[in-house]
Amino acid sequence: MENLWTIILAAGRGTRMKSSSINKVAYKINGIPMLTRTIQSLKETGIANIVVVVGFAKDSVLSLLENSIKTVEQKNMLGTGHAVKTALSKIPKNAKDVLVLNGDDSFLLDPKLLKKMYLKHLESKAKITFLSVKMDAPGGLGRVLRGKNGKVLGIVEEKDATEAQKKVKEVNAACYIFDYSFLKKFIGVIKKSDITGEYYIVNLIRTAADLGMPVAALKVNKTNWRGVNTPEELLEAEKITK
Numbered sequence: 001m002e003n004l005w006t007i008i009l010a011a012g013r014g015t016r017m018k019s020s021s022i023n024k025v026a027y028k029i030n031g032i033p034m035l036t037r038t039i040q041s042l043k044e045t046g047i048a049n050i051v052v053v054v055g056f057a058k059d060s061v062l063s064l065l066e067n068s069i070k071t072v073e074q075k076n077m078l079g080t081g082h083a084v085k086t087a088l089s090k091i092p093k094n095a096k097d098v099l100v101l102n103g104d105d106s107f108l109l110d111p112k113l114l115k116k117m118y119l120k121h122l123e124s125k126a127k128i129t130f131l132s133v134k135m136d137a138p139g140g141l142g143r144v145l146r147g148k149n150g151k152v153l154g155i156v157e158e159k160d161a162t163e164a165q166k167k168v169k170e171v172n173a174a175c176y177i178f179d180y181s182f183l184k185k186f187i188g189v190i191k192k193s194d195i196t197g198e199y200y201i202v203n204l205i206r207t208a209a210d211l212g213m214p215v216a217a218l219k220v221n222k223t224n225w226r227g228v229n230t231p232e233e234l235l236e237a238e239k240i241t242k
Contacts, residue, residue: 001046003096005180007087010035010073010103011055014023016230023057026064027234034228036066037107037241044111045118047099052202053083061103080197081190088184090220095180095212097121100201102174105107105227108241109175117218118177119132126216127182127208131175134221142172142202144217152215154206158197170204170219174227 007221014024025035035052042050048068054061055074062071074083084100091098097118101109113131121129132144143165146154154169155172156165186207190199208215 001048001118003094004047004099004177004213005049005051005091005095005097006042006047006099006101007084007091008035008038008050008052008101008103008106009080009083010061011053011058012085012104013056013079015230016102017234018231019036021057022060024228025052026057027059027228027230029107029237033064033108035061035103038109039065039069040226041109041111041136042230043113047114049091050094051087052076052103053087066171067101072116079196080201080204081187081199082202083225084156085199088187091180098178098180098183100176100178101160102227104229105174109235113218113220114175120216120218122212124216126177126214127179127219128205129177129206129216130172130214132170132217132219134169134171134219135171136172138166138169141176143168144170144172146170151209152217153209155199157193157196157202159194161166166230176201179205182213 010023010025017024026033051064051070051072053074054071055077072087072090074086110156117131117202140158142155142157144155145163147153192199197200205215228234
């Protein structure tokens with residue numbers, strides 16, 4: 001795992017949590033901050049190279065981190081693509097692959113699942129491998145678009161999705177492994193969303209697919225994966241978390 005780096009995105013404001021001084025990744029679930037849970041899972045996986053992107057209420061995030069963890073500040077909230085581009089400055093050129101996670105929905109990811117995903121990435125020699133989940137009620141989440149023979153074509157955020165695309169049950173779990181060279185080369189070509197004005201990291205999946213590069217997806221039908229965006233969802237998360 002020494003050549004696998006992880007970027008944890010923890011800069012967002014999380015407006016629905018209605019906090020002016022605490023980043024939502026610092027909120028505790030059964031006494032343990034979400035971000036701390038994610039880092040514990042990474043360590044159990046064998047990953048030691050971690051970069052955390054901070055921004056809103058950064059002190060509440062920085063206070064949770066050990067000295068061995070690198071940090072970088074995203075001063076302008078321009079989306080996940082911009083956040084990853086900012087974090088790449090902290091990753092050495094000899095890195096082989098980069099795991100990208102959201103700090104607010106990765107706290108339930110099982111180390112065994114992360115290892116399985118990385119093994120799939122290596123065996124398939126994919127430029128991008130991502131985790132997808134089948135959900136009966138996928139509202140608010142990015143949908144996985146597939147073509148003939150189940151080939152991944154891309155991911156569309158719900159804000160940008162057509163009515164037909166919103167009916168898709170397979171959703172993006174916001175957990176990606178990128179070939180470092182691919183990520184470094186194409187991170188700058190992500191186009192800004194006409195609707196939100198943000199740069200989505202998921203757009204690189206379509207970039208790779210359009211160029212005929214291998215894209216792999218580890219699809220799971222049942223997992224406790226979920227995001228925490230509101231105080232109500234925080235309470236729900238506590239019910240399914242040890």
